[in-house]
Amino acid sequence: MVPRKHLHRNGIRIAYSVVGEGPLVLFIHGLAMSSRAWLQSWQPLVERGFRVAAIDNRGTGQSTVSMPPYSMREMASDTAYLLEHLGGGPAIVAGLSLGGMIAQHLTIRNPHLVSGLVLAATTVGNPFGKLPRPEVLRTLTLGLLGHRRSGVAMRQYLVHAENLANDPDLFREFDRAVLADGVHVRGVLGQLAAAARHNTYFSVRKIHVPVEIVAGDTDALVPTVNASLLARRIHGSELTILPRAGHAFPLERPEAMVDAVLRVHQRISR
Numbered sequence: 001m002v003p004r005k006h007l008h009r010n011g012i013r014i015a016y017s018v019v020g021e022g023p024l025v026l027f028i029h030g031l032a033m034s035s036r037a038w039l040q041s042w043q044p045l046v047e048r049g050f051r052v053a054a055i056d057n058r059g060t061g062q063s064t065v066s067m068p069p070y071s072m073r074e075m076a077s078d079t080a081y082l083l084e085h086l087g088g089g090p091a092i093v094a095g096l097s098l099g100g101m102i103a104q105h106l107t108i109r110n111p112h113l114v115s116g117l118v119l120a121a122t123t124v125g126n127p128f129g130k131l132p133r134p135e136v137l138r139t140l141t142l143g144l145l146g147h148r149r150s151g152v153a154m155r156q157y158l159v160h161a162e163n164l165a166n167d168p169d170l171f172r173e174f175d176r177a178v179l180a181d182g183v184h185v186r187g188v189l190g191q192l193a194a195a196a197r198h199n200t201y202f203s204v205r206k207i208h209v210p211v212e213i214v215a216g217d218t219d220a221l222v223p224t225v226n227a228s229l230l231a232r233r234i235h236g237s238e239l240t241i242l243p244r245a246g247h248a249f250p251l252e253r254p255e256a257m258v259d260a261v262l263r264v265h266q267r268i269s270r
Helices: 035-047 072-085 098-109 134-144 148-153 161-166 172-179 185-196 225-233 254-269
Strands: 005-009 012-019 024-028 051-055 091-096 114-120 211-216 238-242
Touching: 005 072, 012 035, 012 072, 024 035, 024 072, 024 098, 035 051, 035 254, 051 072, 072 098, 072 185, 091 098, 091 254, 098 114, 098 185, 114 254, 211 225, 211 254, 225 238, 238 254
Parallel strands: 024 051, 024 091, 091 114, 114 211, 211 238
Antiparallel strands: 005 012, 012 051
16 A cells, blocks of 8 residues: 655645656546545556556545635645645646546646546536436435445446446455545535636646546536537547446556556657
């Protein structure tokens, strides 16, 4: 297990992990998860000569659980502070879902810190992005807040149904990523509030680094049309739709995030 370190910014503790030597890659996790979500992606990149870091967003993991609501600006500023601490980048930044929203704000506001982006299962937000069906969002929220029945039910919305049926242990890594540090109600509510106000439909045009956009074809939480919209809005971005994969596709296809990072690195190196 990679140990976590801590920074402090304006009274907020920022927990993170970093390992390896070489070009920096920073992972930003999704709603209610933690830096542990990326354990399957770290080693392949370290073996290929990258320095790999991951942050615990405020409200989760070992970072401060402050009072909600949170904002994308706050969480992007936390991430920028970490990147400055790690040497100022620029880094390849890979974000999943909520992490992809944070990555957009980070790049728009701090372009000098980012050399390339992987935006996974994410969106430009309201009002232009397509939202999940109400029952999906309700089940996910209740599940993350500790409702046992909803916690079991939400899994069907996170991965492709056949993958879940064929691999009963598929969520072992997810449970470790979400539950190992505990799920804090204030943190979940704070992050949900930030996600609800996220909107980069116009400002995402300011992103001018290599961008890989990745989504699963059966994503019920952030429908695939969101990835297509992002690809149209970010000039020069590349879009990959993964067959038989859902919202939490790094669980089903852990190599997909590694491959996307490598594609961004190749484009930077041209």
